[in-house]
Amino acid sequence: MYKLERTRRTITDAVREGLQHAFAEDGHSAELLKLASTHASYIDAQATKAERIAKTNERLEFLGDSLLDAAIAEMLYDNFDDVDEGTLSRYKSRLVSREMLARAIEQFDILAYCRIGEKMDDPMPDSVKANIAESLLAAVYKDAGWEALQKAVRALLGPFVEQAESLTATFDAKGKLQEYALQTFKVLPKYKSQRTGGTDHSPVFSCTVTLGEQEATAEGSSRRRSESAAAAAYLTLVE
Numbered sequence: 001m002y003k004l005e006r007t008r009r010t011i012t013d014a015v016r017e018g019l020q021h022a023f024a025e026d027g028h029s030a031e032l033l034k035l036a037s038t039h040a041s042y043i044d045a046q047a048t049k050a051e052r053i054a055k056t057n058e059r060l061e062f063l064g065d066s067l068l069d070a071a072i073a074e075m076l077y078d079n080f081d082d083v084d085e086g087t088l089s090r091y092k093s094r095l096v097s098r099e100m101l102a103r104a105i106e107q108f109d110i111l112a113y114c115r116i117g118e119k120m121d122d123p124m125p126d127s128v129k130a131n132i133a134e135s136l137l138a139a140v141y142k143d144a145g146w147e148a149l150q151k152a153v154r155a156l157l158g159p160f161v162e163q164a165e166s167l168t169a170t171f172d173a174k175g176k177l178q179e180y181a182l183q184t185f186k187v188l189p190k191y192k193s194q195r196t197g198g199t200d201h202s203p204v205f206s207c208t209v210t211l212g213e214q215e216a217t218a219e220g221s222s223r224r225r226s227e228s229a230a231a232a233a234y235l236t237l238v239e
């Protein structure tokens with residue numbers, strides 16, 4: 001008798017390839033992964049508090065948020081030995097932000113296997129993507145401990161850690177432009193953004209920021225990202 005090889009791809013496969021951690025196909029490990037990949041929007045809106053606690057990833061997200069902070073802090077400490085505390089804190093804030101976690105989890109096909117309410121998929125908000133990322137990291141930790149968590153965080157955010165300085169500069173662009181606008185023109189910059197293409201899972205937004213007699217346009221995968229990119233582009237024009 002021939003044994004048929006499993007060919008149907010699952011979230012276990014996606015997480016193993018993306019976060020470099022292998023959850024078991026059954027038992028507690030599998031249940032943990034199932035819970036981590038179930039967003040609150042997936043269950044009935046009339047669900048009780050007890051049902052939300054038992055059937056969704058909200059508690060794991062809480063744990064993952066703190067674990068991620070600690071893991072990223074250690075990575076930054078080890079990678080930037082000539083950077084002061086204030087700068088490290090800014091780097092960390094950027095790397096663990098909702099926007100950055102969304103960008104990071106989008107690298108893999110994990111989201112396609114998660115249980116998320118249909119109304120959250122047009123396009124899926126960064127907050128939901130970040131929720132999944134943090135919950136999965138918590139599940140990895142509960143399944144296999146700190147070293148497995150560190151490995152998963154490196155897989156998820158390692159490339160971005162290396163770019164922490166430039167990423168933080170772009171992230172701060174809207175704040176810097178606002179400060180420049182108030183000092184120079186006594187008014188706030190005006191942002192106009194709209195979706196211009198892409199898919200439901202990878203939308204493209206274009207934003208134009210206007211201040212004084214100048215404007216700058218840039219693209220991003222969300223309204224917020226396109227606004228940050230446009231602000232950075234404007235600052236490049238005037239600096």
